[in-house]
Amino acid sequence: MSFWLLKSEPEVFSIDDLRSSPRKTTCWDGVRNYQARNFLRAMQVGDRAFFYHSNCAEPGIVGIVAIVREAYADSTAFDRRDPHYDPKSDRRHPTWYMVDVKLVRKLERSISLTELKARANSALAGLLLLRRGNRLSVLPVDEHHWNRIAALE
DNA sequence: GCCAACGTTGGC
């Protein structure tokens, strides 16, 4: 089992939106960065991911999700009217992929980016989320980092 | 709203 972190802007899709989704499941579409896409394709059913709120008043980890369907073609890339439309992606050889994720639970207490940063030089040294200039919306998380973060809740 | 960081595009 591998561990990941998925960013979402809460004004676009929040942890509460996921909680109120049918079967508390959603497809994680719209990823248009090759490195992030490669991480999506490496995900396996049963993997866990932190749900992270970005670009908001208090960025941080707000929940835990499970991967419930492995990577498949992101259909929004084929839809001319979709903001994530990409004419370079074709149905036979898709450029972009998505996975399905299901809510495991919303954290009782969010873990803010500030809190994570406070441990950037100790318990969470090397955490990719804290790397300078990091903008990837899909990131792997080492198991020992996962455990240390989970212990902060 | 600002701006640093980074990815992509396209001319050459």
Added chain:
DNA sequence: GCCAACGTTGGC
């Protein structure tokens, strides 16, 4: 292949 211009991300 280089690199300037441009667009996006995301913290603040």
